[in-house]
Amino acid sequence: MHPDLEEILFTEEQLMKAIGELGAQLSHDYKDKNPLFICVLKGAVMFMADLVKRVDVPMEMDFMAISSYGASSKSSGVVRILKDLDRSVEGRDLVIVEDIVDTGLTLAYLKENLLHRRAASVKVVTLFDKPEGRKVEIKPDYCCFEVPNAFIVGYGLDYAEHYRNLPFVGVLKRDVYVE
Numbered sequence: 169m170h171p172d173l174e175e176i177l178f179t180e181e182q183l184m185k186a187i188g189e190l191g192a193q194l195s196h197d198y199k200d201k202n203p204l205f206i207c208v209l210k211g212a213v214m215f216m217a218d219l220v221k222r223v224d225v226p227m228e229m230d231f232m233a234i235s236s237y238g239a240s241s242k243s244s245g246v247v248r249i250l251k252d253l254d255r256s257v258e259g260r261d262l263v264i265v266e267d268i269v270d271t272g273l274t275l276a277y278l279k280e281n282l283l284h285r286r287a288a289s290v291k292v293v294t295l296f297d298k299p300e301g302r303k304v305e306i307k308p309d310y311c312c313f314e315v316p317n318a319f320i321v322g323y324g325l326d327y328a329e330h331y332r333n334l335p336f337v338g339v340l341k342r343d344v345y346v347e
């Protein structure tokens with residue numbers, strides 16, 4: 169285990185099993201829809217890469233970079249688009265791929281923004297949901313795991329840009345970060 173972690177919540181095997189099941193579900197739900205999967209960088213990069221390999225219907229990918237946390241464990245509340253999509257989403261069935269829904273501020277902003285662009289549908293897939301962190305009411309359409317109200321890192325999730333490369337997910341020790 170990594171010395172900065174208090175405990176491991178999900179092993180690589182547990183993550184892959186859940187992602188496999190989600191991929192099968194999405195393949196069923198999006199058959200004949202040619203959905204556009206939108207990866208929310210940077211946190212969702214690992215999840216997106218593993219998920220799309222388990223989707224066996226025609227689909228496309230695009231990427232958006234959004235940031236609200238900076239070098240902190242608390243959301244600044246100000247959501248900024250750092251990189252936008254490459255193409256129009258008008259009339260498309262969109263699947264937003266997130267690593268975690270915490271306060272819900274990122275997702276609320278993103279959903280609204282994409283619906284404004286006249287997408288046919290916008291659904292949200294998240295690896296983790298932290299319901300106790302919510303500041304705005306929003307529910308993901310698909311979720312692999314609920315997590316407790318602690319700051320978690322690994323498998324794409326960072327604290328001050330570190331720990332994204334861990335293949336598992338754990339709780340960061342309280343003395344490693346500032347709020």
Ligand SMILES: O=P(O)(O)OC[C@H]1O[C@H](OP(=O)(O)OP(=O)(O)O)[C@H](O)[C@@H]1O
Pocket residue numbers: 208209210211212234235236237238243266267268269270271272273274275325326
């Ligand atoms: O529900 P919220 O409280 O808005 O938090 C969730 C968002 O925050 C994190 O992104 P962050 O802004 O840290 O950027 P990153 O993906 O580059 O780490 C995470 O990847 C989600 O996108």
Ligand code: HPA
Pocket residue numbers: 237268270271318319320321325326327
């Ligand atoms: O628990 C978390 N860990 C990492 N990034 C995050 N962004 C929102 N919540 C978290």
Ligand SMILES: [Mg+2]
Pocket residue numbers: 211237238325326327
């Ligand atoms: Mg982050």
